[in-house]
Amino acid sequence: MSVARTKSLIADSDDHFAVLIAIQEGDEVFTVGNSRMELTAGDMVLWDSHQPAKFEIDRMVRKRSLMIPGQVFDLIRGPKTRSGKLLSSPASQLLGDYLGVLTNSVQALPQQSLSSARNATLELIAGMLRSEPGGEPGAGTAVALRTAIESWIDAHLRDNAITPAQVAAAHSVSVRTVNRVFAENGDTLGAVVRRRRLMRARADLEATQHSVAAIAARWNFSDASHLTRSFKQQFGLSPSAFRAELRDRTTEVTATEFTATTGEHLLLPAS
Incomplete structure (x- = not known):
C-alpha cells in the first residue's frame, strides 16, 4: 500500500506544516526528493508538507505525527534544517518520549496549560535540531554555549538592549565567538533576540488583556507601530487580528486517535 502527496495536491492546499513522524511499530518506506528511507520502530523523520512525498507500507504501522504550522516552525528552524532528515540524537529520543506523554494527556490539560505544553514542545524541537549532526555547531561545546546564551537572552529580554559585547562578557568568550555560534546556523544574535521577544509578545496577547502599546x-x-509591523512580518497578521483569531478559535489543540496505518496525530497550535 502506498500514499503520495503530489505536487498537484500541494498546489491545491493552503496548509503548510513541518511534520515530525515517529514510527512506533512496524516498517515504512518514506521517500522525499531523492531520499528514500526505510523507517523502523524508534525512527523519527522531519518532513516539510510543501515537498512531494511517498509513504509505502506492506503491513500495519503505528506512528505518531506532530504537525507544526509552517509559520511557527520558521521561528525555530535554521537554514541547514532540511526535509527528509532522519533524526537520531538523544534529544530526538527525548522528544519522542515526550510526545507519547503529551498524546496521552493533552485532552485532559486545562486551558491555561496548553500554551505551556506548546512552548515546551517547541523548545524540545529547537534543542533537537541544534543537536543533530549538521544542524547547528556540531561540537558539544558550541551547542552548550548556544543553549547557555539563549537561556541568558530569555532572562534579559526586558533589558533595553542585548548586544554581542554584553553576551560575550556574560559568558567569558569573545564577541567573535558569540557571532560565530549564531552565524554557523545562518543566524544573528539580533535576529534571535527579535524572534524571542515576538514570541513573548504573542504569549502576552494570548494570555492578557494588555494593550498592544x-x-x-x-x-x-x-512603540505599538513597531511591534505591529514586526509581528505582522513574522506571523502574517497584526496583533489585533491575532487576538480576533484567538477569540474565534474553538479548539486550541487536536489529538485524534487513528487506527490502521495512521497512528496518533498531534496538531501543534499556531499560538
Whole structure:
C-alpha cells in the first residue's frame, strides 16, 4: 500500500506544516526528493508538507505525527534544517518520549496549560535540531554555549538592549565567538533576540488583556507601530487580528486517535 502527496495536491492546499513522524511499530518506506528511507520502530523523520512525498507500507504501522504550522516552525528552524532528515540524537529520543506523554494527556490539560505544553514542545524541537549532526555547531561545546546564551537572552529580554559585547562578557568568550555560534546556523544574535521577544509578545496577547502599546513597551519595541509591523512580518497578521483569531478559535489543540496505518496525530497550535 502506498500514499503520495503530489505536487498537484500541494498546489491545491493552503496548509503548510513541518511534520515530525515517529514510527512506533512496524516498517515504512518514506521517500522525499531523492531520499528514500526505510523507517523502523524508534525512527523519527522531519518532513516539510510543501515537498512531494511517498509513504509505502506492506503491513500495519503505528506512528505518531506532530504537525507544526509552517509559520511557527520558521521561528525555530535554521537554514541547514532540511526535509527528509532522519533524526537520531538523544534529544530526538527525548522528544519522542515526550510526545507519547503529551498524546496521552493533552485532552485532559486545562486551558491555561496548553500554551505551556506548546512552548515546551517547541523548545524540545529547537534543542533537537541544534543537536543533530549538521544542524547547528556540531561540537558539544558550541551547542552548550548556544543553549547557555539563549537561556541568558530569555532572562534579559526586558533589558533595553542585548548586544554581542554584553553576551560575550556574560559568558567569558569573545564577541567573535558569540557571532560565530549564531552565524554557523545562518543566524544573528539580533535576529534571535527579535524572534524571542515576538514570541513573548504573542504569549502576552494570548494570555492578557494588555494593550498592544503596553506589550510593546514591556518587550522593548519602540512603540505599538513597531511591534505591529514586526509581528505582522513574522506571523502574517497584526496583533489585533491575532487576538480576533484567538477569540474565534474553538479548539486550541487536536489529538485524534487513528487506527490502521495512521497512528496518533498531534496538531501543534499556531499560538
